[in-house]
Amino acid sequence: MEYGDGWYPFFTAGLSTAVTRTGELAGEADVAAAMAELARLSEARGRPRPPEVFLGGISGPGGSREPAALREAIERYRALGVAGVTVSFPARSRRDWRAQAERFATEVLADLAP
Numbered sequence: 001m002e003y004g005d006g007w008y009p010f011f012t013a014g015l016s017t018a019v020t021r022t023g024e025l026a027g028e029a030d031v032a033a034a035m036a037e038l039a040r041l042s043e044a045r046g047r048p049r050p051p052e053v054f055l056g057g058i059s060g061p062g063g064s065r066e067p068a069a070l071r072e073a074i075e076r077y078r079a080l081g082v083a084g085v086t087v088s089f090p091a092r093s094r095r096d097w098r099a100q101a102e103r104f105a106t107e108v109l110a111d112l113a114p
Contacts, residue, residue, distance in 0.1 A: 006053070006054060007038060007051045007054075009031070009034060009053065009055060011026065011027075011056070012025050028076060031080060031082070035050075035053065035081050038053070052083040052084075053082045054084040055084070057088060058074070058085045058086070058087060059088050059089075065100075067108050067111075070108045073085075074112060
């Protein structure tokens, strides 16, 4: 908290919470609560603003990879103050991964407000 300029939380639940030794982060409500706690801790330590947050894995287990759902999720997390997100593309080849990344760029990123 005293030295970092960013925080990279990722969704955890059940076994992965125990393995990663982190608190459970299972959805939007948990992210909102964690962001509020980050702001509170930052203020208590006299920081002018909280660290930037980049949320990992919004398309992970249980997350949709459909363009409309991803756009909506990104906008909701942006409204909470999240500066960026990561999205995964499970693929069996580089060609498949590239096709998915290009689809994300044209059908998701291109439609997001700057």
